[in-house]
Amino acid sequence: MKPSIKLILFILCLPVVVMAQQSSDVVDLKKHKVVIQFNDADSVSQSRVVLQVQNVKAAWPNAEVEVVCLAGGLDLLMTNNSKASKAVAEWSAKGVIFAACNNTMKMRKVKKEDLLTQAVVVPAAIVELSQKQEEGWSYFRGGK
Amino acid sequence: MKPSIKLILFILCLPVVVMAQQSSDVVDLKKHKVVIQFNDADSVSQSRVVLQVQNVKAAWPNAEVEVVCLAGGLDLLMTNNSKASKAVAEWSAKGVIFAACNNTMKMRKVKKEDLLTQAVVVPAAIVELSQKQEEGWSYFRGGK
Amino acid sequence: MKPSIKLILFILCLPVVVMAQQSSDVVDLKKHKVVIQFNDADSVSQSRVVLQVQNVKAAWPNAEVEVVCLAGGLDLLMTNNSKASKAVAEWSAKGVIFAACNNTMKMRKVKKEDLLTQAVVVPAAIVELSQKQEEGWSYFRGGK
Numbered sequence: 375m376k377p378s379i380k381l382i383l384f385i386l387c388l389p390v391v392v393m394a395q396q397s398s399d400v401v402d403l404k405k406h407k408v409v410i411q412f413n414d415a416d417s418v419s420q421s422r423v424v425l426q427v428q429n430v431k432a433a434w435p436n437a438e439v440e441v442v443c444l445a446g447g448l449d450l451l452m453t454n455n456s457k458a459s460k461a462v463a464e465w466s467a468k469g470v471i472f473a474a475c476n477n478t479m480k481m482r483k484v485k486k487e488d489l490l491t492q493a494v495v496v497p498a499a500i501v502e503l504s505q506k507q508e509e510g511w512s513y514f515r516g517g518k
Numbered sequence: 519m520k521p522s523i524k525l526i527l528f529i530l531c532l533p534v535v536v537m538a539q540q541s542s543d544v545v546d547l548k549k550h551k552v553v554i555q556f557n558d559a560d561s562v563s564q565s566r567v568v569l570q571v572q573n574v575k576a577a578w579p580n581a582e583v584e585v586v587c588l589a590g591g592l593d594l595l596m597t598n599n600s601k602a603s604k605a606v607a608e609w610s611a612k613g614v615i616f617a618a619c620n621n622t623m624k625m626r627k628v629k630k631e632d633l634l635t636q637a638v639v640v641p642a643a644i645v646e647l648s649q650k651q652e653e654g655w656s657y658f659r660g661g662k
Numbered sequence: 663m664k665p666s667i668k669l670i671l672f673i674l675c676l677p678v679v680v681m682a683q684q685s686s687d688v689v690d691l692k693k694h695k696v697v698i699q700f701n702d703a704d705s706v707s708q709s710r711v712v713l714q715v716q717n718v719k720a721a722w723p724n725a726e727v728e729v730v731c732l733a734g735g736l737d738l739l740m741t742n743n744s745k746a747s748k749a750v751a752e753w754s755a756k757g758v759i760f761a762a763c764n765n766t767m768k769m770r771k772v773k774k775e776d777l778l779t780q781a782v783v784v785p786a787a788i789v790e791l792s793q794k795q796e797e798g799w800s801y802f803r804g805g806k
Contacts, residue, residue, distance in 0.1 A: 406792060406796070408788065408792045411658070411659055413659075413661075413662065422733065425765075426788050429765050429786040429787075429788050429789065430786065430788045430789055430792070432786070433785060433786055433789045434789065445566065445662050446662070477569075477573050497577060498573040498574065498576070498577055499573075500552065500554075500570050500573050500574045500658050501573065501574055501577045501578065503656065503658055504550060504552045504574070504656035504658065505656075507656035507657065508550070508656060512791065512792035512793075512795035512796060512801075513656075513657050513795065513801050514699070514788050514791055514792065515659055515699060515701075515803055517701075518701065518733050518734070555802070555803060557803075557805075557806065589710065589806050590806070621713075621717050641721060642717040642718065642720070642721055643717075644696065644698075644714050644717050644718045644802050645717065645718055645721045645722065647800065647802055648694060648696045648718070648800035648802065649800075651800035651801065652694070652800060657800075657801050659803055
């Protein structure tokens with residue numbers, strides 16, 4: 375009878391084993407999503423915002439991250455004005471979205487071809503930021 | 519009997535017509551709500567925040583939008599300091615709420631009669647902004 | 663036997679008493695939670711952010727409030743740079759959390775012993791702010 379008791383004990387313990395495993399890698403299973411509002415043109419703010427992307431990806435490698443650039447913040451994504459184009463390219467390759475506000479582009483007479491190839495154009499920053507929050511993303515104001 | 523059959527067919531089809539109408543403007547039925555924190559007194563920020571209101575209403579005509587003005591941002595709603603009083607009046611007439619922080623008013627010795635007639639006074643900007651988010655509104659930081 | 667019965671009745675009635683008390687102050691039981699992003703070093707912003715804490719606690723005495731200090735905002739929590747250390751100590755004693763971003767600390771070469779004793783160190787401000795929002799906290803950008 376002994377093996378049978380062992381088997382019963384094993385079966386009874388299975389849910390506990392599964393639950394223990396789930397709790398051990400609970401961090402990787404949780405889907406974090408962060409949308410960043412970025413308004414500033416200066417080089418300190420530009421390098422700061424890509425550092426903030428790095429910080430969130432270091433803690434949550436699977437997090438979805440989107441940087442929405444408007445007003446002066448569009449400079450981060452302009453070929454001639456970006457002080458962090460290398461970091462934008464690197465993080466973009468790892469799935470981070472860099473979005474340019476089309477309303478800002480029209481106001482500042484910036485064309486799609488003036489932007490880094492990684493930039494994605496969205497119709498309006500305020501709409502993009504709101505929509506992401508409606509879908510459960512957290513908000514962060516990027517920059518210095 | 520013909521008219522009667524037509525009537526019956528019409529009545530039977532009514533729900534289909536209503537459903538078709540609903541699905542055709544499903545975008546307009548979705549209720550977007552955006553609350554904007556506005557802290558800045560300068561004229562560029564003032565004109566920028568009303569442009570941001572315009573941008574969100576252009577994309578989502580039925581969106582509920584509230585601009586919460588605190589600190590220097592109160593200037594947007596002060597008769598003597600507002601650089602965008604015409605736009606405030608226009609958007610207010612279309613249902614946008616412009617809220618003045620009463621804590622800021624006390625600190626800056628601003629009275630209700632110093633404000634544009636469209637301004638609504640709320641006890642505290644931080645409470646107003648938090649409450650709106652608790653009710654499912656998205657957050658945006660307005661200005662330049 | 664009488665005292666024993668009284669005791670049993672008392673114990674049986676305890677949950678009812680507790681529930682009655684809870685329902686009587688239902689307004690206070692609503693759990694408001696506000697997380698504040700604070701980036702600015704200047705003294706006006708420092709005094710402003712503790713005033714904003716005061717404003718939210720005045721309206722919602724039971725609210726959970728956390729001020730997340732990053733970049734220049736770390737000054738609020740540095741013994742040598744804080745312009746509001748007394749207010750930080752007072753609000754901390756009343757349960758407000760003042761969190762210092764460890765990424766900022768490393769970048770600015772600030773050590774735990776350079777901080778006010780009330781400061782709590784968190785690994786990354788952006789992660790802390792996002793996590794709180796995931797848990798249902800509202801967001802506010804603190805300062806002037």
